[in-house]
Amino acid sequence: MVPCYLGVDIGTSSLKGVVCTEAGRIIAEVHTPSNISNPLPGYYEVDVPTVWRGGFLRLLSQLEPSILGSITSVCISSVCASFAPVDESLNPLHPAVLYGIDCRAQDQVDRLNEKWGQALEQRVGCKFSTHSAIPKMLWFKENKQDIYRRTRYFLESNNLITSWLTGKVAWDYPTAAGTQLLDLKNKTYPVDLLQDLDISIDKFPPLRPPFSILGYVTEKASQETRLKEGIPVMVGACDINAESMAIGTVFPGDFTAVYGSTLSILYVVDSYVFITGFITGASLLEGTYRIGGATSSGGRYLEWVKSIVKIPEEDQEEPSISTPTGLFMIPYTYGARSPFHVPQAKILWYGMSGATAPSTLWKAAKESLGYELAEILEIICSKVSPPRIIHSVGGLTADSTLMQIVSDITGYDQIVHTHLSAAYGDALIAMMAFEDISSVMQKTDVKEYQKGGKRVSPIPETHNQYKELFHYYKGLSQIARVFHSKR
Numbered sequence: 001m002v003p004c005y006l007g008v009d010i011g012t013s014s015l016k017g018v019v020c021t022e023a024g025r026i027i028a029e030v031h032t033p034s035n036i037s038n039p040l041p042g043y044y045e046v047d048v049p050t051v052w053r054g055g056f057l058r059l060l061s062q063l064e065p066s067i068l069g070s071i072t073s074v075c076i077s078s079v080c081a082s083f084a085p086v087d088e089s090l091n092p093l094h095p096a097v098l099y100g101i102d103c104r105a106q107d108q109v110d111r112l113n114e115k116w117g118q119a120l121e122q123r124v125g126c127k128f129s130t131h132s133a134i135p136k137m138l139w140f141k142e143n144k145q146d147i148y149r150r151t152r153y154f155l156e157s158n159n160l161i162t163s164w165l166t167g168k169v170a171w172d173y174p175t176a177a178g179t180q181l182l183d184l185k186n187k188t189y190p191v192d193l194l195q196d197l198d199i200s201i202d203k204f205p206p207l208r209p210p211f212s213i214l215g216y217v218t219e220k221a222s223q224e225t226r227l228k229e230g231i232p233v234m235v236g237a238c239d240i241n242a243e244s245m246a247i248g249t250v251f252p253g254d255f256t257a258v259y260g261s262t263l264s265i266l267y268v269v270d271s272y273v274f275i276t277g278f279i280t281g282a283s284l285l286e287g288t289y290r291i292g293g294a295t296s297s298g299g300r301y302l303e304w305v306k307s308i309v310k311i312p313e314e315d316q317e318e319p320s321i322s323t324p325t326g327l328f329m330i331p332y333t334y335g336a337r338s339p340f341h342v343p344q345a346k347i348l349w350y351g352m353s354g355a356t357a358p359s360t361l362w363k364a365a366k367e368s369l370g371y372e373l374a375e376i377l378e379i380i381c382s383k384v385s386p387p388r389i390i391h392s393v394g395g396l397t398a399d400s401t402l403m404q405i406v407s408d409i410t411g412y413d414q415i416v417h418t419h420l421s422a423a424y425g426d427a428l429i430a431m432m433a434f435e436d437i438s439s440v441m442q443k444t445d446v447k448e449y450q451k452g453g454k455r456v457s458p459i460p461e462t463h464n465q466y467k468e469l470f471h472y473y474k475g476l477s478q479i480a481r482v483f484h485s486k487r
Helices: 048-061 065-070 106-116 119-124 133-143 145-150 159-166 173-178 191-196 219-225 239-247 299-309 358-381 400-410 422-431 437-441 444-451 460-485
Strands: 004-010 014-021 026-033 071-078 083-086 153-156 213-216 232-234 255-259 263-269 279-282 289-294 328-330 348-350 390-393 414-417 454-456
Touching: 004 048, 004 239, 004 422, 014 048, 014 422, 026 048, 026 422, 048 159, 048 219, 065 071, 071 159, 071 239, 071 422, 083 133, 083 145, 083 159, 106 119, 106 133, 133 145, 153 159, 159 213, 159 219, 159 232, 173 279, 239 255, 239 263, 239 390, 239 414, 239 422, 263 358, 299 358, 328 358, 328 460, 348 460, 358 400, 358 460, 390 400, 400 414, 400 454, 400 460, 437 444
Parallel strands: 004 071, 071 232, 255 390, 390 414
Antiparallel strands: 004 014, 014 026, 083 153, 213 232, 255 263, 263 289, 279 289, 328 348, 414 454
């Protein structure tokens, strides 16, 4: 039986699985819908047994028995900065609390930032935000005392599944750094900060490198999943790291933009650099760092615009891609996230009139993602050298109009990887149970896939028009943030 490797990415709107061969060739792709719940304003959660564990089983059930039986290692990624408390048996005591869109701990964020201030930036990479884990753990301690008392571990999102498979627990270094749970100097949890809050360090599992083996599929998990008993399960990392692995952007100078439900960025650098509003932390490769961030826009924003404006299918093709609309949408669907972190900020539309066509609004919605990325790049490049090129990945990259708009606004060439996903990156990490990253990246099909991205270049004349408009976008985005931060 030919060895195969399974990668699974547990996303906000779906779970995706990829199986590849030893050469890196994809032989199976499966997916199943996911969903999040919104039980109270600002609360976003996932029911782990039903949505994540159940979804994982549904993915496996879609694989041919011969393929399932040939899987020799597994790696799983999931949404970053999401976690749940579990008991002694590693069963969730509460739904998983999601990343920065969940604002339940805003009071704790504000209190801790006032308490520790600028000291956080050098210790854990940035001040706390709704993306940070410690304020939400404090929220459990203050508001769910019985659950906190019964909590054996706080487990990160992908380990909620891998612990079920192996009985082993861990936080990986990049995910811990991404949620301000890593003391960057000492590469440990910030023990003194946790002690100051009387949060027990015993509730945190060991920190592990993402390319290491977490454990092996147990007999019980094998019976439940039909995966072979004893095959290795990798520690892995969160979804944006898996996306980077898929397209090979894990080395210093590589810039990745992930167009999913939200827009996320990851810039790999070779030394620690602090930039206000972004998260600096450990990257996948030992000795490298990444500047990371995520917005609240992306696919969810575009879907919301489509539902509000009710754009007919035939009008979703923009009349002219080379001419800016001159309209502005500030896409703060769930507040302003990186690099501003104003959760109270709201969506702002400006420049429409009674004569504005739905198709023009639809293009303006896409422009808003390009403007937002341009603002992010401008801030990052004020502190470090600009990236050579943008590598773009995620579901929205299938929209060629959107990709051209992004290049025209930012002025950057993009390599658009429409056929590679975080699940493929997970499958490559699964290979590393048996070999190192250099040999994995040199495999025939891996190289072929990663070179297969389409290059999208800005149109100079259009870019110059957008450069003039970008100034107005920044002014309006600042108004949206300042107005709502004072309400």
